[in-house]
Amino acid sequence: MSASSTDPIIAIATAPGRGGIGVIRVSGPDLSAWAEALCGQALRVRHAHYLPFRNQQGETLDEGLALFFPGPHSYTGEDVLELQGHGGPAVLRRVLDDCLARGAAIGLRLAQPGEFTQRAFLNERLDLAQAEAVADLIEASSTAAARSAMASLSGAFSAEIDALSERIVQLRMLVEATLDFPEEEIDFLEKYQAAKRLDAVTATLDGVLRTARQGLVLREGLHVVLAGQPNVGKSSLLNALAGEDVAIVTPIAGTTRDRVIQQIHIEGIPLHIVDTAGLRETEDTVERIGIERSWAEIARAQVILHLQDARHPDDPLDAEIVRRLPAGTPVLRVLNKVDLLEVAAPAPHGSSMVKKAGPTSASQAPSPDLGLEFGPAADEILRISARTGVGLDTLRARLLRIAGWTPGAESPWLARERHVRALEDARAHLALAREHAAHSDQVLDLFAEELRLAHESLCEITGQFTSDDLLGVIFSSFCIGK
Template identity: 35%
Template sequence: MTYQDTIIALASAAGSGAIAVIRLSGNEAISIVDAHFKSVVSNKSLINQQTHTIHLGHIIEKGRVIDEVLVSVFKNPNSYTGEDVIEISCHGSNYIQQEIIQLFLRKGCRMANAGEFTLRAFLNGKLDLSQAEAVADLIASDNEASHQIAMQQMRGGFSSEIAKLREELLNFASLIELELDFAEEDVEFADRSQFKDLVDRITFVLKRLIDSFAVGNVIKNGIPVAIVGEPNVGKSTLLNALLNEERAIVSEIAGTTRDTIEDEISIGGIGFRFIDTAGIRDTEDVVETIGIKKTFEKIDQAQVVIYLFDAHDFKVKSSVLKVELEKIKNKYPQKPLLVIANKIDKVDDILISKLQIDIPDIKLLSAKTGFGVEQLTNSLLDLINTGALRNNETIVTNSRHYDALLKAFEEIQNVKGGLETGISGDLLAIDIRQALYHFGEITGEITNDDLLGNIFANFCIGK
């Protein structure tokens, strides 16, 4: 896979706006633009300018001025891609954007493929593979936590930790391989006790990284929360209170919500996707029945379940409520369940005391007045282990990394077992090589065209 030509693409968001940025990268990027750039300073050539400089002028074709622009010059190897890079800041008219891009396509540029600028950065050693993937995560981040993780990984936090483990393991692997060359002399160059300590340390780090994926995955993709309960207990009112807007229709008529309504907000930097579901009850209404069926489908998909009931009805429905809660707990034993008594503003202190005695850990709420909403959001945050995020520890969010870590962990366990049973160095070396292979998959020391194609196909064109 070779990339010798010069590519071009719109680097800013598609559509019209105040400013657009067009990016070129390749050996001829500067010369191609220079041939059609007329500086406001006479006789200024972009080819002769220093790297990381900006120049005001006009893009011209055959005497016709297309636009007044700012041209940024980045010379290799000190650029994002490691090649010569030009960025043209022009006015954001769709017409102007296309005129400039089409001009340079006619002059020898090629339209960039998805993620090709970042792919070239990887191939030219400006980023390793995990850092390149973090670029896409950074662009896609829509809350504080996912942004923080992407920034840490793009700066090399994750890859440097993996690279250090790989280097130490590689040093011992070299000694093991050396022993194979002197097999007839029966000598050991690798200290087995030190090697065991290293394997234990690698096992500890790998386990921590693998365990972090459970947190990282929900931070990256958001946490779906299903709000369930009988009709007319205030589910839609709660959704509106959480979103601070009239997102769901609210009425006194039972069964008003007949389909699921979803919206996402950020709480403490974590994305939560709340799903207001149809009320669960026996009904002959065909449409409402379909909505109730979807409710159970959404519970299946949710990672957290909020069960809401009307506190005022507790006296007459306490036994039914307990049965429903047991059903949910038995069917979804791994899902956190928050039980909330709503409309608490309509009941007296005696009933509140009975609620708290009969249902441990119950939360009191008035979705209409807002009482208890903040406590609910705090409870949701408590369900997410964000300690690692606060401590700036490495958190794995990429499923490809997670898969490679699992495979590396398995091979390291084989190495550990081999050390304990005293297997021969040649068999030990096989497991070590496999572990090194999976470490290399993460950072890109081990790669192939299909893998790169799959990764960078998910990028936007101008990145």
Template identity: 60%
Template sequence: MKLDSSPIAAIATAPGRGGIGVVRASGKNLQALIQALFGDTKLQPRHATYIPFTGADGAIIDQGIAIHFKGPHSYTGEDVLELQGHGGPVVLQMLLARVLEAGQALGLRLAEPGEFTRRAYMNDKLDLAQAEAVADLIDASTEAAAKSASQSLSGAFSKTIHALVERVTNLRMLVEATLDFPEEEIDFLEKSDARGQLTGIVEALDTVFRQAAQGALLREGLNVVLVGQPNVGKSSLLNALAGSDVAIVTPIAGTTRDKVSETIQIEGIPLNIIDTAGIRNKDEQVDVVERIGIERTWGEVEKADVILHLLDADHGPTRADEAIVANFPSGVPVVRIWNKIDLSGHKPGVDLMEDATHIYLSAHEHIGIDLLRAELLRIAGWQQTGESLYLARERHLIALKSAGKHLALAGEHAAVSDQSLDLFAEELRLAQGQLSSITGAFSSDDLLGVIFGRFCIGK
């Protein structure tokens, strides 16, 4: 994304038809644009003015509300003009074209994705974590995710990170002051309780990481892949978890030829449930379409966060089931689902065994489904602790982990002697840099381009 300070404009509402549509412009001074659009009509800052939106020839394009937000008291920190009219795609495109035409003399151009929010960040209206929370709030797929994104947008996550940075900074000052005046010959580590301060910082960081990891789960969800032989009940289980008939269920083996995906919620956690084609023995004859479906099944297994391996409780395990297990990727949690207990006579239950957790249920009769939901939450590490959660991104978690490693190394140096103070100070500096990158105090232009490039254009 170019760092260009010229005025920008874009449609700020979602594509498609709606009751209201908004065209937004932002720049250092938009008085010339306002005059080109409305002539001698004055717009009082932060007041809504009902006014016709006309073309260059005077023909009315629409009638609506114009609001001028005088910088720096605006979303971007610059002058912002919002034209709120009817939400038809054609009328909004006509209105945007008129705004761009009227602003030609100012160098007004179409905004790039995320450019309004990037200007808010560059003008200190938002820090980087808050700016990311704008996109997360728009994309939130659950009520819990939306609440966490709102918290981050309000600055709760940023305040927590700033407090950590301040504690690390204060400890750095003590260490570096001691390095600057070695002739004092004071036992720095003991008199300033440096080890105690460091322990407190590490404990606070651990708490933040736990809250952020839980929040990241709200944002991303889990990819849960259903795997098994044909006709073991994978589609029935998908329908039972989803609470609706999203997959076709028949007694004919091989009904599912391609993946069927459905996103559901369990206690606010989004789960991306993926039903796949049944896996047959290699020596069984399958047609071309089913073979492609089986290949895609293994492709989904490679990307899974959790594998649900379905088996027929009425028939018991087979060599084909063992062959399926042998091809599972290592390190991915596997839950053995013994389905059709309504036919086998088993009771619903959970067995925690060395190879995997075994759950006995009936997808068709909806027996034992709650046991599976609870196990998925356990695997996800979801804990309703009552703590505030931050809708963290992967880069936030990486930065927090890296900061924790530097603090651990600082602790090792502190445990040796005062002779290691320079190494102690350096690890604190590196930890501070990692924490500060979360809010954007130390962020490269390349990183900013990636982050804001994923926004919609109107933001």
């Protein structure tokens, strides 16, 4: 971020490109006199003034609205001036350049990404979780994510964390007071029901952690990679899940040469689906490069859908693919093209075999046998038809379950990975404190120390204990002008 957090800053706050309206935002201490000189008239507080935007030579660059918000009652907590004019890139740039030239005397400079919101945080207009929610609201890719981000921005998540912190602080106060009177240490746990109170705090924290994990799924989504031999229907499945033709589908093996990424939503949860080149041995240089990229994508996957042709479920080449899949990554075995099979009788429980008797129409394929089952190696097997849509609802539901999303649930707020980690750390410290409480021979200061560490972990979420390096990382990911 900037070397000085007190310099006046300016930026175009609207997205790049043409638009009906473009906004230029200025923030800094004591801007009222400069804003009046820039606009050529006194500006009433929080009142829209329609006026021309003229340069120092008197040339009209644009015309629009000027609004002045004095600190501390502004977004950043400083004086803020907004100029709302036409949204053409050229006209916005002219007004911006003129503002910079006329602001040189007061040290006006271009804002860095997220610097307006960082100042709102530093001036205690927002806590850190709320500040992050600003970016999450802008980046929300679904209605559910936008609603939850707005709840976070309104302080719903922070209120949960503050309430938890307050309960831990109250327990810490009792411990610290007892430490001043060593003769009372032995009776402390029983006298103040410390263990019972700690269990209650831990139960509440567990609930917040569950909700945070749901909020993380809603924000981050799931990285799903389609893997398998050529012509097993990976591109067809991608198109079916996306609801449009985003990948080329032909009967020619090796049609997909490079990855194709498409984001879809299931119950508001973003899934990043990656179609990859068919995995096989090849002498084709271009296809070989595509296959190498496929394996690299598989290594980064959170979930792997291993597609196979349902007519050849025991192909030895698929066994070789399975052998090379990364350990620890969830793998769903998906038998595609069941519409080309005729199932004479239900397969034995635990078997992945399907009796082949030639092609059949989609209407003849019995849907009850196309759901979720478990193979002999405890691998989940899904039987689908990407062409007809059979089994796709089961696949969608299974992906949500892997993501940790409860069907029909909705997180009241968004969360980030760092929030979940901080909550997990706090939970671990409370568990250690409970262990100390269970042994009367443990010294009380160990109990107190774990409570202190749990409290600090929670405070990292709202920014009470946060390093400057972390702040730099967080706000640098924001868009310029926000």
